[in-house]
Amino acid sequence: MAAARTETTSVHPDLPDLSRHSLRELAELPDETLLGSLVRLLDPDGGTANRRWAADREPACR
């Protein structure tokens, strides 16, 4: 039997899809879920490249 192909690559599971939830529903989220989703993005020491990219500024033409 052929192995099933997976379409998913190395996805970080820590950004939950909150797009379908209301603000009042989000208020019920436990702290760890909320903070877990953000700790990577808000790491001020740049645990990932995100903070660097957040400050991206460069000339339009090089």
Added chain:
Amino acid sequence: MNGLPGPARPVTLVRNDLLALGRGVPARRTLRVLRTGALSRQLAMLELLRRGAADPEAAAAWRAVADAQEREPVRLAQLLASARTGAWAADTIAALRAGGDRVDLSHLHDLGRGREHGTVLRLAAAGLRWEPALDPGEPLRRHLGAHHRPDDGEPSRWERPLAAAWRLLAARHRDAARTLAGLPIVLVPVAAPAHGPEPTATSSWAFGAVALSPPDPDRPAAAALALVRAVQHVLLGAAEDVTALVSPGAPPAPAADALRHGYADAAVAGFWRIERLYGPPDQRAAAADAFARHRASAAAALSAALSGDALTPAGRLVAETARARIAPWLAEAPGPPGPRASGRCDAQAR
């Protein structure tokens, strides 16, 4: 809405999304995932701020936003996903972390009133429509343009040169045009400096926002190129929010810089690759030079990004795909090949 508590599904970029990003041609699904990621991130940041804001005025402002969302969920979804909201949330969190003790509630009040900002420009060319917003106000100007003199963003000064840039993109760079049209682009006007290159700026906290100086109506290629380049940073920043492209355990800066520059330079090389053949005849030699320069810098940067183990598998897939995209270009003659350099190109060659 869906009802909580319960584990929310993660926002997911699948392999095909990463391949599409690497090729520089994100599909509608990919753009939708990036938008969902930006909205989810911003909702989490807002909720984080709500939990930290204890005073009654802030609590009332939050309730007004929640009430507005119940009245007009579609409209509020757009406002909550906006670049304005992202910039405000990021700047507010940064201010609180720096010791501030009050949340600037002005944006929350705007959300509660369902108030939109900026002017939507409606551009159409060669069967493609683009409707970017022009927003000279805060918090976007402070977030993106603090290093530049402000521009008032008078739409009449922007519409004509942007229309010229859009005609160029729609005619000769249709994939790039479709990507632009599929993103919630907000142009943040900044004044051009007296000397030096025209500035652009993007921020992954403000999905879709691009700081730009007023385009020169006589140089549509410059504005078109600035948009093409800026969009690469928008795409990669949003992808990084959803899926780490650089390993958290690795020193991120060199690999991240190399990936970011290589990815953007690949798109810039693709732009000049077309312009050297189909652009205005008197500009083709300069376009050929730019093509040669940017394909080389893209290849070098992407190879540098891939040389160590700093990229995650997702980051490697994007970088390898982008490098494979430009590899055939390295063997092409940079200059226009004479008789073929005429006529109109309706599709971006690869």
